[in-house]
Amino acid sequence: MAIAKTRDTCAGCPIRHRAVCAYCDADELAMLERIKSYATIAPGSPIFFAREPMRHVATVVTGAAVLSRTLEDGRRQISGLMLPSDFIGRPWRDTISYDVTALSEVVLCRFDRKAFETILRDTPHVAERLLSMTLDDLDAARDWSVVLGRMAARERVSAFLLTLARRLGTPDPKVPERVTFDLPLTREAIADALGLTLETASRQMSALRRDGVIETEGRTRVVVPDLLRLQEEAQDDDDGGELG
Amino acid sequence: MAIAKTRDTCAGCPIRHRAVCAYCDADELAMLERIKSYATIAPGSPIFFAREPMRHVATVVTGAAVLSRTLEDGRRQISGLMLPSDFIGRPWRDTISYDVTALSEVVLCRFDRKAFETILRDTPHVAERLLSMTLDDLDAARDWSVVLGRMAARERVSAFLLTLARRLGTPDPKVPERVTFDLPLTREAIADALGLTLETASRQMSALRRDGVIETEGRTRVVVPDLLRLQEEAQDDDDGGELG
């Protein structure tokens, strides 16, 4: 795990307004700045291990990581995708119950856990923001249970692609309904996120491609020609406005 | 929705030490006491509806409720079971994305949402406790994704019964491994929580009974003769200590 202390300032941080520090004023930011350090994690490398002492909490600055749990017989479930601005870790507890693994190269803005706990007590804006983010994550996790519990394979893949399209997608400047993004996961990881086998995940991607719901370039590039069509496939009757 | 204002004091509250008010000192408790009101909900009645304005947040004092989402075609997923001391609601947001329904008669300790938001800002102990509870709920929701995504029907039912046994079970005074509890859900609701059909849920209950993992009395009473056996069925390699 390469660690690079930098002099990067919070002011220039690309996720300054979305991360756990979003509500901070200048003084609070200065406090965080004193205890933060950056770490760069190589693709495929572990960030935290389940049940092992956890000295830091962190915000994802760039890259992507997954939270996963593996049963004794090897069955694996990915229970969260961590993207820039997401918060990793469990204040006031020594361990977490899942592994955190980098998918791509990940840059973390880390805080010593104990120091962060002090910050939480002293700077209400950090605590309030973390509570708000955690409530959102909880809602998202509960929403996802519908996908895992009730949706067919095609719907699951569609729902997953829709989530990625919303968070990672770049709209076509001329056709805003047309969105492009790069999959940060392999087919196997997609399957592990969706509770499917990699063959089923692959088959459904192929089916969506055949039916014109998506287009693909290489292994990772995905183009969604019509986001509304994908929403229908994903049984997403959300009328657009995802609140933050 | 019958509403009964009472003079019940927080001091005598059965969940005083586990709910969102757990960390409060006397002054803080007095503040909460001023804005709280009790409500009694009949079995089967809605507590909150998804997407409808939510004027209150609340703690479950007695009884059981579920969080659920229903797709347009009627498929339903229960994403949370709310038992005494659990917190319901979403501060700083007008709506929630799931329905909350009482399973049994539920007594709520309610707070006006706006007033509660003020409390959150003014009493750090409430905010800290709510953050801690929400982080726990998030971990639980992520743990549950393994059940929904990767477990077979028999394992799902076992995992669910194990969860209930841990939260609701009364150990046999002579044989602590023997635990008894009452199911607060119908077979259909169990199925909706597990992403199964009610027939499959029922069949797996029967199979577990045949195999001696559980005993049943009437529709609701469940006896687990050996909690360790149930843990094995549920693929739960947890060595006991659920932290709170």
Next chain:
DNA sequence: CGTGCTATTGAAAGCTTTCAAGAATGGTGG
């Protein structure tokens, strides 16, 4: 002690998984 809702059980159908083989990708070294 009926009556209606809930639960159980059976049999066939369907969707996903499993097992297996072949194709495409992208990185490496000659």
Next chain:
DNA sequence: CCACCATTCTTGAAAGCTTTCAATAGCACG
């Protein structure tokens, strides 16, 4: 720069588990 190699992905066919459809049994309330 191109060929080769390992990995990842795709596709096929059979097996398996859950669902669906259907009927019976059992509990609980009036």
